[in-house]
Amino acid sequence: MYVPALGQPLFRFLNAALIAVPLLGAAVSAQPVLLPALSDHSSGELTIYSSLDNDLALPMLKAFQSAHPDITIHYEELLTSALYDRVVHETDAGGPTADFVFSSAMDLQVKLANDGYAMPVITPDTPDWPDWANWRDTAYALTFEPAVFAYNKQSFADTTPPETRLDLMEWIESDPDLVHGRIGTYDITRSGVGYLFMARDQELYQGIWDVVAAMGRADLRQYPTSRELLERITDGRLSFGYNLLGSYATDWARQYPDQVGVILPRDFTVVISRVALVPASAGSPENGAAFLAYMMSEEGQLLLSQTLRLSAVSLEVAGQTTPAGSLQDLSGLRLKPLPVSPGLLAYLDQATRARLLERWDRAIAGR
Template sequence: MTVVKGIIWVCVFIASALVNAKPTKSVPVTLRVFGAAYLSEMKPLLDDFSMRNPNINVQYRWMSSEELDSHIRSGAEPQPDITISSVMHLQLRLVNDGYASEPVQFLDQGTSEHSPFPVWSHWRNALFGFSFEPAVVVFNKAFVQDKEVPTNRTELLGFIRQHSEELMGRIGLFDIRKVGIGYLLWSFERQQARNYGQFLELFNYHYARTFDSTRSMLRALSEGQIAMSYQVVGSYANSWQKLHDDIVVVPMEDYTPVILRTAFINRTTQNTEQAKQFISYLLSSPGQWVMAEQTNMPPIRLDVTGEKSAQYMRQEFADQLKPLPLDVRLLVFADKSKKEIVITEWESALKNYD
């Protein structure tokens, strides 16, 4: 009888302890997202994802594309769980060289004709494009106020010649030796533009200034230090224009290069499921609508509409847009010897660069 009472007492004690015990909160998993995208553009997405996934603590770290590539290849700590960049050739080379996790087939990312994604927006189910971003020419608003703004490259060449004196030392370019997106767009231009050599000649003659970031170039435009910038990522230019109504953003109508901002899961991640959740969110309808409504990064999903969407731009400007291919052709731009040729040609032509 004493034994039975003892057992009952122990059971009551345990039950009481369970009732009175405070529930323990699970510790959020830290997910490191390293990106060459400015935090100001990514913040609405990061905030919305965090609200939907309170068990995941996202740490976002900005790096230049070249720094990001070097950081991952060197194995420097900490390594990211997810890597984001618009510099497509470096992203594709990292994936091709084995720095991404095993291929992942996301439920909402199928390859059938009913998929909400263009078939060219992902590669090997390891690298995923989530935005569709034209490169543009940007002018200082005051400079073009009483001028006819050029809308194609032939007109732009004539515009530079016509206003030669005013543009002396006031044309902005990316320093392609330091800026990954600048190198990528310049290399693509080299393939596409019939008047590529004429631009090189004019940029050199006018002592074109070089910049190592989009922000520094747009700031120089706003301040009137330069009058025009060539090949700027449109999302950044549009974001700047919203805050500083002193620039004019012009996509060239003869052709407009389009880059994809891409993401992949790093092979070193210890948080595979959380990383999958983040990529799934970027590709999801809610995530893409956040992009459409709260950022200047055009969403890539075909079922997200509006003037800033890839679907709208492809319908309205199909003949004008030239997306860079997200496939092995990009590896040509990543080839070291090829890059040396492009940069040597650029340096030789732009002898007067700043």
């Protein structure tokens, strides 16, 4: 197993991440999915809480069930914060809770593991899993996904869209009236991944608050989901989207190639993962562990890469699925991946969070 590093193998690997599927849609209204056992002799149930859209999860669920026809699967799509709260509440109430949890909110997943809400699981692939993607055998990264800029192509028909944060500020100042109300990003008070991106930006870039202030002067629009942002970029209500989850944005660019463009920032690109765990209070922990083992297997990683179009952590698998043509050259990028580690918990400290949100509000308001 090759461990990702900031070298050419990782650049080649990330190409696979740039053809992707919708991930952060309107999860609040999603209905649970039930897949009855395929055989007449049920051997139990598997309950999954995930931030992955129902439609996109189905190939994953059906592939696992074909190998385990005696298992009935219950799948619930939730926003990341609701998913975390659900596991904590159900566990603290005496359980049971889900058997498998899969979320893009790395910090919340690591907090579940750190606070004792996840159990250690050793799969056949654990010994070879990258160190950055495994914390104490309780929280495993299964994907590797960049944050991107997305833009409406018609809005930039006569000019080059921003490729760095400095470019973004210069574009805003070049024509304030034209830009006014045309920039969007996540509402970091409601989007876990949006907050994570901004917290990471603050760590990596001293001038980030100048960027936020510039977007605030341009009447920045904020939304809790990627879908709401991409819909508005596609139809032209927004010209530019800041820090969108790349796996979502690139699918819209694939579906609407004349409307949507995607850029990986050239100054630095934050990369996050979707993290999986088996809760300590799982009703059927053996089934949760079996599903985790499947998703870490070569077959499961191929499914993520080829069918769900999510970048696989297994670089051997990613190498098999790299498209012939990539969205753009990655060799010049400064990639900033987040490891699965207790360091993520700093983003959840309430005082730290309050300070970041207060500074965000001040910058947006021009104070």
